[in-house]
Amino acid sequence: MAKSDVKLIGAWPSPFVLRAQIALNLKSVEYEFLEEALGSKSELLLKSNPVHKKMPVLLHHDKPICESLIIVEYIQEVWASSGPSILPSDPYERAIARFWAAYVDEKWFPAMKGILGAQDDEARKAAVAQVAEGLALLEEAFQKISKGKSFFGGDHIGYLDIAFGGFLGWLRVIEGMGGIKLLNETETPGLLKWADDFAAHPAVKDVLPDTEKLAEFSKVVIAKLRAAAAAPAK
Amino acid sequence: MAEVKLFRSWSSSFALRIVWALKLKGVPYDTIFEDLSSKSSLLLQYNPIHKKVPVLVHNGKSIVESLVILEYIEETWKQNPLLPEDPHDRATARFWAQFGDDKVFPPVLDVLRNEGKEQEEGIVKAKESLKYLEEELKGKKFFGGEKIGFADIALGWLAHHENVFEEVTGITLIAEDEFPLLSEWRKTFPDAPVIKENWPPRDKLVTKFQAIREQALVQKLKMAEK
Numbered sequence: 184m185a186k187s188d189v190k191l192i193g194a195w196p197s198p199f200v201l202r203a204q205i206a207l208n209l210k211s212v213e214y215e216f217l218e219e220a221l222g223s224k225s226e227l228l229l230k231s232n233p234v235h236k237k238m239p240v241l242l243h244h245d246k247p248i249c250e251s252l253i254i255v256e257y258i259q260e261v262w263a264s265s266g267p268s269i270l271p272s273d274p275y276e277r278a279i280a281r282f283w284a285a286y287v288d289e290k291w292f293p294a295m296k297g298i299l300g301a302q303d304d305e306a307r308k309a310a311v312a313q314v315a316e317g318l319a320l321l322e323e324a325f326q327k328i329s330k331g332k333s334f335f336g337g338d339h340i341g342y343l344d345i346a347f348g349g350f351l352g353w354l355r356v357i358e359g360m361g362g363i364k365l366l367n368e369t370e371t372p373g374l375l376k377w378a379d380d381f382a383a384h385p386a387v388k389d390v391l392p393d394t395e396k397l398a399e400f401s402k403v404v405i406a407k408l409r410a411a412a413a414a415p416a417k
Numbered sequence: 418m419a420e421v422k423l424f425r426s427w428s429s430s431f432a433l434r435i436v437w438a439l440k441l442k443g444v445p446y447d448t449i450f451e452d453l454s455s456k457s458s459l460l461l462q463y464n465p466i467h468k469k470v471p472v473l474v475h476n477g478k479s480i481v482e483s484l485v486i487l488e489y490i491e492e493t494w495k496q497n498p499l500l501p502e503d504p505h506d507r508a509t510a511r512f513w514a515q516f517g518d519d520k521v522f523p524p525v526l527d528v529l530r531n532e533g534k535e536q537e538e539g540i541v542k543a544k545e546s547l548k549y550l551e552e553e554l555k556g557k558k559f560f561g562g563e564k565i566g567f568a569d570i571a572l573g574w575l576a577h578h579e580n581v582f583e584e585v586t587g588i589t590l591i592a593e594d595e596f597p598l599l600s601e602w603r604k605t606f607p608d609a610p611v612i613k614e615n616w617p618p619r620d621k622l623v624t625k626f627q628a629i630r631e632q633a634l635v636q637k638l639k640m641a642e643k
Contacts, residue, residue: 234516234549248508250515260504274492278480285482286466320466 189214190242192228194221195392196400198349199251200239205345206255206269208386210262221403252284255345267339276328277342280335283324284346291317295350298357299401300408307361314357315365321347322371329373333380340384348381355394356401421446424460424472426453428617428625430574431483432471437570438487440611442494484514487567499567513553513560514571520546521575525590529582529626530633536588543590547599550575554598558605565609573612576603581622585630 191207191214193200207214219225224236231240231247241248241257248257259269270277294317297310328335328343335343358365366375382391423439423446425432439446451460451470463472463479473480473489480489491499500507524546527539550572553560560568575591580603583589593600607613 234520243505246505248505250512253508253511253515256511257504257508260507274489275475275478275480277492278485278489281485281488282480282482285485 187215188244190217191215192217192219192225192231192240192242193238194219196221196352196397196404197238198353199237201352201390201392202251202345202349203239203241203254203258204390205340205348205386206258208390209267209269209340210258210265212258212262212265221400251349252288252342252346255342259342267336268341269336269345270342271336279324279328280341280343280346283321283328283335283343286317286320287347287350291321292350295353295357296408298361299405300412302409302412311361311363311365315370318365318371318374322374325373325377329377334377340381340386344377344381348387351378351382352392352394352397353401354378356398359394359398360401420474420476422449422474423447424449424451424463424474425470426451428622429470430578431469433573433615433617434483434570435471435473435486435490436615437573437612438490438499440615441499441565442490442497444490444494484518484571487514487570491567499561499565499570501561501566510561510567513550513568516546516549517568517572517575521550521572525579525582528588528590529586529630531637532634536586540588540590544595547591547596551596551599554602559602565606565612569606573606575599576606577616577619578622578626581619581626584623585626 189207189212191200191203193203193216195218204216217225217227219228219238228238228240229236231242232238232249235249237249239249239251239254241254243257243261248254255269270280291314294310294313298307298314301307301310325335329337332338334340335347340348354365357363365371366378368375381387421439421444423432423435425436425448427450449457449459451457453470456468460470460472461468463474464470464481467481469481471481471483471486473486475489475493480486487499500510521543524539524542528536528543531539550560557563559565560572579590583591591599591603607616
């Protein structure tokens with residue numbers, strides 16, 4: 184397939200863009216990465232995703248697909264015959280994977296943002312507690328779902344690995360910021376090992392953002408989040 | 418024999434999605450009505466994290482979160498598919514289902530639960546979102562095309578619960594002149610087989626949401642007084 188048939192609009196720090204990249208890599212899909220300049224939105228992005236104006240956007244034969252998890256499902260469906268299946272074959276196991284991915288996006292990620300945007304120590308502590316609570320649930324889920332294998336997807340990286348793993352870089356940045364080990368041997372032994380296996384995976388290691396680079400970039404994000412929290416609601 | 422149970426409340430628009438999906442596919446199931454002010458231990462066992470309805474229990478295993486349940490139903494019972502075959506069309510259907518929950522439902526709720534400036538802002542946001550839905554219906558009878566699909570089921574509450582909100586607040590969000598296609602869909606969808614037989618009683622919904630609005634306004638006043 185010609186490389187220009189598949190394009191991904193994204194930016195290197197985005198955990199959501201990372202999900203799409205990992206999925207494309209898992210399926211050995213050649214694609215053109217259209218890097219957005221940080222702080223501004225390209226015409227192509229605005230045209231391709233007029234509703235949300237956000238990345239990632241996958242362009243396949245110039246048709247846009249938006250929303251990272253929808254993109255991952257699309258990639259699995261189009262390139263089903265290439266590489267391992269991103270979703271399990273059993274509908275119940277698929278539902279479990281989708282449930283936890285939705286949990287990550289709706290409950291866990293906002294708590295992560297809460298840490299970055301915290302105005303004071305008290306707020307940060309509360310957000311850290313929330314993130315830790317979520318990680319405890321995810322650890323339990325990992326133990327059940329992985330059935331002793333390396334990933335949520337078993338021997339292979341799957342939907343939930345991708346959904347949660349997209350945030351690994353940011354998780355490491357937050358650990359560095361606060362000197363806290365959110366993933367640790369006592370509370371999250373499974374996820375601790377999973378994180379290393381995930382980061383080392385061939386579909387992930389070249390696209391997972393460098394933690395130091397991300398930490399530097401996080402200062403911009405933190406400033407924005409704190410400004411938004413301090414300003415009165417529009 | 419496969420056993421299917423649905424935990425729902427009489428009014429939940431999210432649970433209604435599951436009723437429609439199961440009935441459109443002709444899947445027999447038992448209903449357990451929950452009083453959400455006093456949740457059963459069974460519900461809490463099946464949905465310990467969110468403690469909400471709907472919950473689908475199939476062969477003793479529970480599936481929660483309405484859009485996740487819809488995908489499960491689609492994959493388990495393949496008759497009368499709710500999602501199209503083409504991957505891009507499937508992505509589109511999923512997109513609009515998610516859009517409804519993320520960008521339409523919250524501002525509509527804001528309109529219901531507020532007055533004055535906050536309500537005004539809710540109206541603006543809701544209509545901004547509704548414009549996208551209006552555009553999506555161009556040349557189509559349903560969001561799913563010629564027949565009801567995944568997005569129609571996810572957005573179905575707009576054709577019933579939202580009418581109730583309009584009555585309770587006195588504010589029409591989906592006016593015929595402003596949203597002709599959406600208005601037409603709001604007449605066609607509720608009249609479709611299966612859909613029309615399963616609406617929660619309108620007068621009961623009016624009473625319920627009137628109470629919700631009053632409570633919300635009282636709470637706002639209390640907060641303002643602090």
